[in-house]
Amino acid sequence: MKNFLSILVLSVFFIGCTASKTAKNDLAISNPIETSLSLVNITTDKVPVVINPGRFTTQTEIYRLPRVVQGTYSVSNFGKYVENFRAFDYKGNEVETTKIDDNSWSISNASQVDKITYEVNDTFDTESSGGIGGDNPFSPAGTNIEPTNYVLNLHGFIGYFDTLKNSQYKLDVTAPTSFKRSSAIQELQSTVSADGSTTTTTYFAPRYFDITDNPMFYGDLDVEEFIVGDIKIVLSVYSPNKVHTAAALKESMFTMMQAQKKYLGAINTTPRYDIFLYLSDGKEGSPKGNGALEHHTSTVVVLPEISPIEGLAKSMVDVVAHEFFHIVSPLSVHSEDVHYFDYNQPTFSKHLWMYEGVTEYFAQHFQVFEGLITEDDFFATLMTKIQTSMGMDDTMSFTTMSENVLDQPYASNYYNVYQKGALIGMCIDILMREESNGQRSMLSLMKELSGKYGKNKPFNDDTIIDEITQMTYPSIGEFLNKHVVGTTPINYSEFFEKVGLEFTEANIKTNFIQNDGVLIFSPNTISGTIEFSEAVAQNSFWNDNGVLPGDAIKTVNGTTLSFVNAQQVFTDMYMWSPGTKIKVVLDRNGEEVIIDRELTQSYTLGKKLVPNSNATTGQVSLREAWLKG
Ligand SMILES: [Zn+2]
Structure with missing residues (x-):
């Protein structure tokens, strides 16, 4: 049609x-x-x-x-x-x-x-x-002009x-x-x-x-096409040093998008969807902002070329799943600010919790719901989001932040839309399922809104929460007014209890730059170096390899670390995955210490979300409705 x-x-x-x-x-x-x-x-x-x-x-x-x-x-x-x-x-x-x-x-x-x-x-x-x-x-919104590649x-x-x-x-x-x-x-x-x-x-x-x-994309591209249901997916990859191919990513993209289509059901109508992946080699003139930007029928993704294929495929799943779910919101369900967007003096909608938060929630939830990841992995993702969100202002009104997102202090809390925003989506999902005996959900609500509004009909920014409340239950309105419009932090335990989950202390998987969300480095402004902090003792990979607090990082895989490139280097390190060969040169009181080996999974002591063995059948069945449908 x-x-x-x-x-x-x-x-x-x-x-x-x-x-x-x-x-x-x-x-x-x-x-x-x-x-x-x-x-x-x-x-x-x-x-x-x-x-x-x-x-x-x-x-x-x-x-x-x-x-x-x-x-x-x-x-x-x-x-x-x-x-x-x-x-x-x-x-x-x-x-x-x-x-x-x-x-x-x-x-x-x-x-x-x-x-x-x-x-x-x-x-x-x-x-x-x-x-x-x-x-x-932001790199995925940017442009590139070089002999072999045009973004x-x-x-x-x-x-x-x-x-x-x-x-x-x-x-x-x-x-x-x-x-x-x-x-x-x-x-x-x-x-x-x-x-x-x-x-x-x-x-x-x-x-x-x-x-x-x-x-x-124009230039020296590697392009693969495949069909998911009735959508033609076109995956275009630019890898400047020919490290990765579209063919190597095709399988994981196919599995992911098939699961997304199944999760979404009848909502999607795009006949073609383009994924543009620019792999940055970190050199001068290359993009530094990893991530992606959504469009109605495509997404531009920027990720480091240095990532091993497993890590890259995992990042692509997280990133592209998120962008693809934007088809629901804001691309379909959005307010007048989005619909009549002024590119020079834009006004911003109050509802980033929906556009970015709910989208990110779907991008994580569908993975467990469709069996791509284990429940344990999903719980770990939720815990990371809780921990990361605590590093931002937990009492800031999400609607106020959203409406003033270009200005401080709101701009620096924007990142919370992917953390607390997703958790807001989770809480509403649990409430919807509780109120409807598992019949309705966050997704069914978005589908109802998409039917009522959609691509060509914006909603009214000021009245949408009242409208959602009328379409659903008083508890949804109360939640939104208290924790999204209002400034009261969410007590997550309350929601996890509904589905028979509880917090415990345990050894949990972590990455190579943080312990459970907390950075393990600190800058030394006197020497101008970046050093491992006391926290490194609780990060098993570095600790097992003899790294000590106070060790300054000189180079990471040949790149000299400085305050200027720290963000880029740590982003790359954040994406490291077990099995990758790394070489890190440290300075310990003037003496060089070299860590040259294959990465193994790192662990730290942290808060873990686990099923409560004393959960009632009611709690367990709500959990199953939430995670398995
Ligand atoms: Zn997004």
């Missing part, structure tokens, strides 16, 4: 296009904005862009690149990457333009303007350590006119014919140049939103 409709729209559009030439209706308001990018003969890491909006009847026009893009909850300022912004009249003479802020240009005598040209620098090149929260766009998050290249916010877009991308390309955007046609060396592909976007919602 969706395909059929778009073909109809398309043919009308073609007719409109041809007719416009003879009828001389070249007005900007009645034509698609014609845009083009050239990836041919790029010598300075800059992509030339041409924007042809058609004829304006206005005197002044404002053209902008996005300050903020959807799904990122931080300021990106894509206008900062634009150079040589110029406008020309129909005779080819330059028309005056004025830059009015980081992202906006004012064009005087707009009625004379034929086209605008500028060049775009990539964002990966400018990334300092730690993509999140820095001055740069075309199109909002980094193409902007919008204030007066033409609802215009259609036509986009020509010219690239060497040898390049592979991948995108879920609607493709109109491809034309090969006379000598065969370049190919121009024409794409179509019904509105600016579709420009921002359809990233592209």
